[in-house]
Amino acid sequence: MTTTTEAGVLAARFEETFGAAPDGVWQAPGRVNLIGEHTDYNEGFVLPFAIDKTARVALRLRDDSTVRLLSTFGGHGLVESGLAGLAPGSGSGWTRYPLGVAWALQEHGIEVPGFDLLLDSDVPSGAGLSSSHAIECAVISALNELTEARLGAEELVLATQRAENVFVGAPTGIMDQSASLRGAKGQAVFLDCRDQHVELVPFDAEAAGLVMLVIDTKVSHSHADGGYASRRASCELGAGLLGVTALRDVGVAALDDAAALLDPTTLRRVRHVVSENERVLQTVRTLANDGPAGIGALLDASHASMRDDFEISCPELDLAVDTSRANGAIGARMTGGGFGGSAIALTPVEHEQAVRDAVVRSFAEAGYTAPDIFTVTPAAGARRIA
Structure with a gap:
């Protein structure tokens, strides 16, 4: 409608x-x-x-x-x-x-x-x-x-x-x-x-011959659950131990020195946030210079950081990301708070069906619930419509 x-x-x-x-x-x-x-x-x-x-x-x-x-x-x-x-x-x-x-x-x-x-x-x-x-x-x-x-x-x-x-x-x-x-x-x-x-x-994937696929793993999550809160607490702990207002104030170069002040888990949490901030800035620059086709490696690196350092992925999300990349996506990552939810896969139009088919097949072979896969485009914000 x-x-x-x-x-x-x-x-x-x-x-x-x-x-x-x-x-x-x-x-x-x-x-x-x-x-x-x-x-x-x-x-x-x-x-x-x-x-x-x-x-x-x-x-x-x-x-x-x-x-x-x-x-x-x-x-x-x-x-x-x-x-x-x-x-x-x-x-x-x-x-x-x-x-x-x-x-x-x-x-x-x-x-x-x-x-x-x-x-x-x-x-x-x-x-x-x-x-x-x-x-x-x-x-x-x-x-x-x-x-x-x-x-x-x-x-x-x-x-x-x-x-x-x-x-x-x-x-x-x-x-x-x-x-x-x-x-x-x-x-x-x-x-x-x-x-x-x-x-x-500007983020016009279609003009670049790309589609943004969303892969809903059907693993439900809630921000009111404990995993999200514990990650936030780790970040606040890390900022306090490093003597900064927020992890925004920590640069990538400072991570080596941070290792002496933080326990291994807190260090991993801090490393994700610090490196992710830098990836956002790099993505904005890349979109301006090269368009959407240039950001695939940044999406991949973001997922690896969330999987390994922030530990908020899950087997279904990892499978969706890995399968998408193996079948033609130029970059993929989980999106959202984690512990379930969706992955995104930036995919050339000509590979869209191959990615869809491969993800559905891989989930079936793993015994997971069939995912929902659909495309999204950047849309207008909140407004009155009648």
């Missing part, structure tokens, strides 16, 4: 459910991180792009403090909550994300009335494509407009981060919501996570 058709269908279903038309329909995209993993909460650099898979919300303000939530994909049925009782840990499943946004806006001093909300989304859940942030960014875009809060992009990013960190309990950085809120068609978002400075970097 086109965006206009999707919005109309969702609005009609909203009216059937809640008995009145919505005040509008908003959408926000998921994201693929081209490179720069676990650098965001270390005040470093990332290079994600918004994708052409979105969360869409039809929303109508109420004249009381009740919130009613429903999704098109089942799960909880109609959920009702009072705004006055919202506190960290409230809600369950996907409802935590809109409730967390309402709570964060209240904490920011915005008067948020009750609202009815109907959610639809085609961002795969648990695939490392930031389905949760897509929901949050769609909701905060709607509430920012309807309450006339007039928060800028930087404030919206921080509010959604607070919703994730405090309300949901997931210790994420600012990359995902920055890509969803600030992305643009045909562009990657080069983000400095220390000061939120953004530059849009």
